[in-house]
Amino acid sequence: MTEFDQLYREVILDHYKNPRGHGVMEHADAQAEGQNPFCGDEVSIYVSFGDDGDRIEDVKFSGRGCAISQAATSMLTEMVKGRSVVEIAELPKEELLEEIGIPLTPIRLKCAILGLGVLKVALHKAKGTPLPEEWAGLDELQLT
Amino acid sequence: MAVTAKPKLDARSIRADFPIFEQQFHGKPLSFLDSAASAQKPRQVLDAMRAFYETSYANVHRGVYQLAERATEAYEGARQTICSFVNADSTREIIFTRQATEALNLVAYSWGLNNLGPGDVVVVTELEHHSNFVPWQYIAGRTGAELRLIRIDDAGELELDNLDELAAGGNIKVVAANYVSNSIGTVNPVERLSAWAHEHGAIMVVDAAQAAPHRPVDVQALDCDFLALSSHKLCGPTGVGALWGRRELLEKMEPFNLGGHMIRKVTLERTTWGELPYKFEAGTGPIAEAVGFAAAIDYIGRVGLEAIEEHEQTLVTNALERMIEIDGIVTYGPPPERRAGIISFNLDGIHPHDVAQILDLDGVAIRAGHHCCQPLMSRFNVAATNRASFYLYTVPEEIDRLVEGLHKVKRMLG
Numbered sequence: 001m002t003e004f005d006q007l008y009r010e011v012i013l014d015h016y017k018n019p020r021g022h023g024v025m026e027h028a029d030a031q032a033e034g035q036n037p038f039c040g041d042e043v044s045i046y047v048s049f050g051d052d053g054d055r056i057e058d059v060k061f062s063g064r065g066c067a068i069s070q071a072a073t074s075m076l077t078e079m080v081k082g083r084s085v086v087e088i089a090e091l092p093k094e095e096l097l098e099e100i101g102i103p104l105t106p107i108r109l110k111c112a113i114l115g116l117g118v119l120k121v122a123l124h125k126a127k128g129t130p131l132p133e134e135w136a137g138l139d140e141l142q143l144t
Numbered sequence: 145m146a147v148t149a150k151p152k153l154d155a156r157s158i159r160a161d162f163p164i165f166e167q168q169f170h171g172k173p174l175s176f177l178d179s180a181a182s183a184q185k186p187r188q189v190l191d192a193m194r195a196f197y198e199t200s201y202a203n204v205h206r207g208v209y210q211l212a213e214r215a216t217e218a219y220e221g222a223r224q225t226i227c228s229f230v231n232a233d234s235t236r237e238i239i240f241t242r243q244a245t246e247a248l249n250l251v252a253y254s255w256g257l258n259n260l261g262p263g264d265v266v267v268v269t270e271l272e273h274h275s276n277f278v279p280w281q282y283i284a285g286r287t288g289a290e291l292r293l294i295r296i297d298d299a300g301e302l303e304l305d306n307l308d309e310l311a312a313g314g315n316i317k318v319v320a321a322n323y324v325s326n327s328i329g330t331v332n333p334v335e336r337l338s339a340w341a342h343e344h345g346a347i348m349v350v351d352a353a354q355a356a357p358h359r360p361v362d363v364q365a366l367d368c369d370f371l372a373l374s375s376h377k378l379c380g381p382t383g384v385g386a387l388w389g390r391r392e393l394l395e396k397m398e399p400f401n402l403g404g405h406m407i408r409k410v411t412l413e414r415t416t417w418g419e420l421p422y423k424f425e426a427g428t429g430p431i432a433e434a435v436g437f438a439a440a441i442d443y444i445g446r447v448g449l450e451a452i453e454e455h456e457q458t459l460v461t462n463a464l465e466r467m468i469e470i471d472g473i474v475t476y477g478p479p480p481e482r483r484a485g486i487i488s489f490n491l492d493g494i495h496p497h498d499v500a501q502i503l504d505l506d507g508v509a510i511r512a513g514h515h516c517c518q519p520l521m522s523r524f525n526v527a528a529t530n531r532a533s534f535y536l537y538t539v540p541e542e543i544d545r546l547v548e549g550l551h552k553v554k555r556m557l558g
């Protein structure tokens with residue numbers, strides 16, 4: 001396998017070209033946006049909760065980003081749907097990275113976990129769950 | 145005596161001076177198209193620093209022993225080299241800093257805090273690197289002065305037609321501009337801005353970090369008041385830069401950093417400042433780095449800045465010609481005759497990170513990002529661009545590889 005195929009493996013390209021959950025949610029229960037200060041990329045995340053308020057019913061995202069960040073956020077939306085807020089607020093980034101399944105340099109790692117960080121910020125704002133552990137690495141990321 | 149034309153630069157033999165090119169990346173020779181971020185270092189610079197450490201190193205000044213004297217001589221010799229390099233009147237006007245950023249902060253703090261206030265205006269351009277934008281924005285905010293922008297047109301050149309409107313209703317105190325834009329390569333008409341600044345009684349601050357590596361910089365001809373340099377962009381080491389400032393201004397300014405070395409006399413009650421340039425050089429300076437900086441200036445001086453400029457012009461003209469043939473490419477910046485060896489571009493619908501990453505797999509190093517120019521990025525309504533930049537060691541094959549790489553990116557992700 002060439003280095004290109006490793007990095008831009010088919011599933012990444014598929015999520016990049018046909019992102020799941022891409023769009024804006026009109027009446028979101030939780031919402032946040034964040035930037036990657038290294039490249040200026042921005043992502044907004046919108047969440048709706050189920051009737052009990054404890055589960056993530058739907059997630060959408062908008063913004064601009066590279067193939068890795070778009071694909072990672074797209075995968076993230078599929079991964080978290082139906083799961084509990086508390087669980088996702090503490091979702092280890094490794095779970096997402098495993099799903100992405102490609103070797104990432106430190107700078108591309110920030111691309112890959114931007115969406116997850118912003119999702120956790122949205123949950124924090126709506127539900128007071130802890131701020132993401134990834135914050136350490138993305139500390140310049142703005143809390144907006 | 146026959147007059148011989150100055151030989152053009154031989155990039156291939158220059159390249160042999162740079163050990164970095166002896167390696168491979170991803171199994172390919174390195175095509176390094178990111179000199180605008182920082183230039184590679186020739187053996188001559190590395191050797192000069194090593195020789196200095198091995199034979200002449202000690203802390204400078206105040207040492208009575210011979211070795212300290214030798215180190216001081218080398219350090220002050222470097223100051224002389226920089227002084228001549230920018231055609232300054234005196235070494236007293238050359239202050240060693242950590243880089244251009246620190247030089248610009250020095251002016252913003254030491255001059256700005258004491259000379260700016262409500263009703264005053266600081267003018268910067270939309271092209272600025274954050275290092276000549278953020279300090280002014282911040283100091284203007286702290287002093288109550290107003291920050292105004294010289295806008296650019298769609299080609300990335302300063303709009304100078306309505307400069308006087310910019311001056312309306314305010315007291316212009318500072319005009320700050322880069323000589324060459326690191327992001328899109330625009331060469332700015334600094335002489336004209338200096339003249340305008342002086343008409344209004346303002347000082348002219350020039351960020352020459354990106355100009356000095358590529359074209360002659362002469363503070364007399366530019367008629368500016370302050371000028372900032374970084375060594376690492378012109379083949380010297382990191383950790384050292386310089387500020388040139390007009391002596392009359394520097395003498396009236398308060399110090400920037402405080403501590404050892406910058407004092408005349410310290411008593412319990414008060415401290416008086418040392419003479420220029422030491423007033424602005426608190427603490428142990430970047431001694432070996434300064435020696436390396438001077439060696440780099442000597443190195444590019446031997447190649448010749450005119451020859452370097454011409455070489456880059458040829459490369460940029462060819463590269464632009466071939467790049468605009470790529471479907472869906474957008475390039476930013478002025479025509480080749482008014483730009484340095486820098487090309488910023490985007491491929492339609494493909495994020496710069498992905499472009500840079502795929503090129504890297506072929507050993508081609510370009511930069512992707514906002515290039516510390518977020519105001520400029522928002523002017524072009526993008527978050528980031530790709531940037532390829534050229535220097536004295538850039539050979540035409542590197543441009544072939546860039547163009548081929550871009551076609552490949554299109555195939556893969558387009």
Ligand SMILES: Cc1ncc(COP(=O)(O)O)c(C=O)c1O
Pocket residue numbers: 180181243244245246273275276322324325326351353354374376385516
């Ligand atoms: C135009 C310009 N100004 C200032 C700087 C800052 O240089 P340094 O980081 O060496 O202070 C740069 C470097 O990217 C630059 O290109």
